Amino acid sequence: MWEPESLKYNLNTAMSPDPLVPGRFRVPEDLILQPPEGGWTVPPDWSAVFGRKGPLAVEIGPGKGIFLARIAAAHPELDFLAIELRRQRCILCCRKILAARLGNARLIEGPAESLVRPLFAPGSVRIWYVNFPDPWPKRKQKKHRIVQPPFVRDLAQTTEPGGIAYLATDDADYAGQILEVFEADGSWENAHGPGRWSDTGGEHSRTTHEEKFLKWGRSIRYFQFVRRA
Numbered sequence: 554m555w556e557p558e559s560l561k562y563n564l565n566t567a568m569s570p571d572p573l574v575p576g577r578f579r580v581p582e583d584l585i586l587q588p589p590e591g592g593w594t595v596p597p598d599w600s601a602v603f604g605r606k607g608p609l610a611v612e613i614g615p616g617k618g619i620f621l622a623r624i625a626a627a628h629p630e631l632d633f634l635a636i637e638l639r640r641q642r643c644i645l646c647c648r649k650i651l652a653a654r655l656g657n658a659r660l661i662e663g664p665a666e667s668l669v670r671p672l673f674a675p676g677s678v679r680i681w682y683v684n685f686p687d688p689w690p691k692r693k694q695k696k697h698r699i700v701q702p703p704f705v706r707d708l709a710q711t712t713e714p715g716g717i718a719y720l721a722t723d724d725a726d727y728a729g730q731i732l733e734v735f736e737a738d739g740s741w742e743n744a745h746g747p748g749r750w751s752d753t754g755g756e757h758s759r760t761t762h763e764e765k766f767l768k769w770g771r772s773i774r775y776f777q778f779v780r781r782a
Contacts, residue, residue, distance in 0.1 A: 584647045585660045593671035602659060603632045610680040611636065611673070613665045613699065618646030620684055620760040625650075625658040631680070633658045636665040636672075666704050673711035681708055681718040685762040688724035700731050702738065709740035714782040717744075721754065721775050723766045728774040735778050744777040751775040 586602065600606040608631050615621040615635035625633045635658070637643050643662050650658045661668065689697045700720070708718055718741065722728050732748060735741045745751055754763070754775050766773060 583659075584650060585643055585662055588663075593668070596672055596674045596677070599632065599634075599677070603657065605632070607632045607657070608679040609634065609673075609677060610682070611678055612682040612684070614638070614683070614686060615646050615660070616642055616684075617761055618642070618649040620682070621646055621658060622649040622653050622655065623759075624682070625655045626653055629657055631657065634672075635660050636668055637662060638664055666699055666701075666707075669704070669707040669711055675710055676713045678708075678711050679713055679716045681712065681716075683718070683720045684760045685721055685723065685766075686727070688722065688727045690724065690726070695730075698727065698730065700727070700734055702734055705734050705738050705741075709738060709780060712780040714780055716780040718778045718780075719776065720778075721760075721763065721773055723762075723771045723773050725772075725774075728776075731774075731776055735776070740781055741778040742781055744779050751777070 586597065599609055610624075610628070610631045610633050612621055612624075612633065612635040615637050618635070621633060621635050625631070635646060637646065637660060640662060643660050646658075646660055661672065683699070686699050687697070689695055712718065718735070720731055722731065728750065732743075732750070736743060736747060743749065752772065752775070754773070759767075763773065
């Protein structure tokens, strides 16, 4: 089984009791990809990054990495990239990748809304996951939501025909915005039918937020949009 150099490190390092304490956890250089000098001007060679050529799946905002670890373990045939804004969460994700000995998962630190176009060539991504994005519930905050027309256009450009964007939210207002923006784009077909979503996640691997929200009895809306040819 192919493994990146990172997995040859002592796994006791990955299982440090507190990976957020400086010096307790060394982030392997090949797990969190660093931009070249001057930033990402051309997409990386993903076959070189993963050491093989495979379908690419991308998670936006992996949080603590529970979903990333579960979905990457369940689908070893896919190469997973997670884009996370916060450094501390990138470290937590690395811990789970190493502990599970996952050779098919990597991270990039930064704002996803400005990284989709630079990182991915047209039609290069098979699957997108956007699980429980920050709802920014106040009226003046809604402009900060990641699901906006430019972001959805960028997803469409970089997704292969027949590729899928999975989204989930517990926020009713955000659910309406997700439907509105994706269905207005024209590049996506709602797999559940126009104006509809699913109340269950199917084979969807649960996230930390999802398990918490279900325990609290909150309703969750699951979306599946297919990239039109």
